Amino acid sequence: MALISTWFFVFLIASLIIYYILPIKIRYVALCLSSAVYMYFAGGILGTIVLASFVILGILFAKIMQSQFFSGEARSGLKRLVYIISMLLPVAALLLFKYINPFGIEAPMGIAFYLMTFMGFMTDAYQGAIREKISPVGAGLIIGFFPMMTSGPIVRYGENATNIKEGHKFCYINILHGIQRILWGTFKKLIISERCAVIVNTVYAAPDTFSSAFLVFAIFAFVLQLYTDFSGCMDIVVGAAEMFGIKLPENFDTPFFSRNVSEFWRRWHITLGAWLKDYVMYPVLHSELFRKFKKACKNKIGKKHGEKPALYLSMFISWTIIGYWHGGSLKYIFGVGWWFLAIIVLGELLSPFFGWIKRVLKIRTNNTSYHIFESLRTLMFVGVGLSFFRAASFSVGIDYWKCIFTNAQNQKGMLFSNDIYSLGLDLQDILVLIVAFIILLLVSIIQYKNAKKGTSVRGWLDQQNLVFRWTVYIILIFAVVIFGKYGQGYNAADFIYQGF
């Protein structure tokens, strides 16, 4: 049951009806049942068993670690052992299903996402970060609430459990906003992402037959494809949850307006970045070993720069894990991990030099044009990294870049000529893509500007007159239905991040 399928929407409506029919105190029952049914139909028996096992284990381990029995110093070793086991199990499951896979079984749906939530939950329980008594229902739902199952977001018990498990009153605005988000998500996925996918697949299938201009164009098409795919998926997930009155954390915050790569990663897949920072980077940085390392570095190279090696090393570990999490292969470790680490570290090391250039050339940095320049520069770095993400392997990614530097004058060369049709889209599809991209850009600008003021696009839309609002909704609905790439003769691909 894919997130964009008629069955999912029928299932969602049925779940909502059951949820709001039940008395408010036991509405969580509808969520638990829906989640179990969804997992069974979308993830099969194995997926259901694995998820159910981790839900039960999560509740059990968290309860044990929170119990009075382990509260004293005397039993801290035992508590630590429980924690280590609770962390080893998901790591083992990930290795077993995703990276080693000795039985050739397809990894259970969404395993990489809910196990991150699971591990975060275990760590919070171990560290005593969860003050309130752990609720089995809350614990079960932060791991297995059905909209989050396929692609996250990765949530934390403390911030989300109560909100998910408590019954929410029926609220027209929640339903309306949820539908808006789902509609916007399907617009991004079916109109933009699926069209970009045609271009990207065509070029990546035979990069040696395209000119450098097309190859570079395809990289940016992939960036757009990935963004609209993943953020579209998140819109559907967040929108579906919102219809139950549940507020899930956002995973995207207009990432392409970022001024540098660090900022980009704070705005792109936010919950994964936050998870790694909270559960990997900072704990590593504050570990005994790293403290000693920091101290040794300070003694050797001085106070000013002494902290940097430990920081970079902890970042290296985090970025490697980010890459590894996407998939065991080098293309992810380099393309989503090390490349960005290199840009961040280099940017920091060279910042005095860049500062000097700005001073000498008297470049004004506090204006829109410089912001645009920085955003485009960030986009370029992101594009380079993600070009490896899309390639079949790291070596294929290298070959792709070789083609970029050697195919300057190739067969299919001119972007603004009939050669454009060799990318797999006809004129009508290209026009639809351009118009949809402009709409996305305009909405993103409004989103970015409103975020600064603390408002949202939906808030802005809510303030408009009924005729305008309805016109927008109707255009969106029929744009998706008519121009969406799905159904007859074309099956919309699954979400890219659903594969992780």
Next chain:
Amino acid sequence: MKNTVKTIVKSVSFLLIVAIIWCAITLWVRPTDQMTIYEEPDNTVDMLMVGSSAWYTFWAPMASYEACGYTSFNYAQGGMPADLMKYCIIETLKHQKPSLVCIDARTFVYRAENTVYITEDGKEYLKDNYVRTVSDTMPLSLNRMKMILDISPKLEDPLSNFADLLFYHDEWKQAMNKGTVVKGRDYTKGFDIHTKTTAYDKPDDMSGITAELELPESAEAALRDLLDYCSKQEFKTIFVALPVASEDDEMKMQYNYMSRICSEYGIPMIDSNDYSDEIGLNYETDFDDETHANYNGTTKFTAWFSLYVMKNYPLADRRGQEGYEFWDEDLSKWNGLLDAVFPDRVAGNTNENGGGN
């Protein structure tokens, strides 16, 4: 309370607007190359032929009109599943009052072989393309909804049958360019002219076989459902097994079985394969393929069946009647078509090259 009512009214109004636009766009992107009985003026069709493609190659309504003055129409689609016929009749009755409904019996015998498929897990489904040619050319009505609802357990993707815009949405590019295709009254009245000739040996005479062979359970269920419906209507019904170039024992025995079931409901059935000599069928020259006639076969069958109807179900001669002038207009277009397809044709004669009366 006031706010709740306001919200409900607003939501319903919005959904209504969406539904209206949805229907309009559906009609815009739906296939337009199949003209239907729904374009005919009300209450002008006296005889309705319902079934598979066999009807539209064997029965030429305009030829029958020219000879006998009967107004008939082939509500026939290639591979029309037997399960849909009842709904086609119901939909037609909203605008027409046929005195006689002729049902293609072959549809039931061929159902298992042609119009359904069995999945690996043993589930029987109707072939989507055959369902769509019927459901997607039917007006957006409650009857259509009921039809899809009733057959939905036999459909793999019932949702896109309910909302056919989801299925045809990708046709928007073609829809934008289809200005040349004109919807309107079909002057052939659902006929499709076939001119190819495939020669066959004359099959053995099966008329002596009286044994019966059961239909598959689902085909029989569809048959009984249709018989039950037809037996309660004002119009008369007849089941017609149209000629095939190779009727075998099994088929004959299934027709016998069908015939007995029909008689339980007081509805007659005729196996025209038993009358091939009377019809004058020449198996070397009158078939396009095993199951379809070319125009030679059409003229022979149409002439024979027109006489059969004249003897058993006297229908009104509408030639020259007030309100039927458009049939004469259509007749001249029809003759124009025949002149174009068979430039050497002489009225009343057939040639040996697939057609031309």
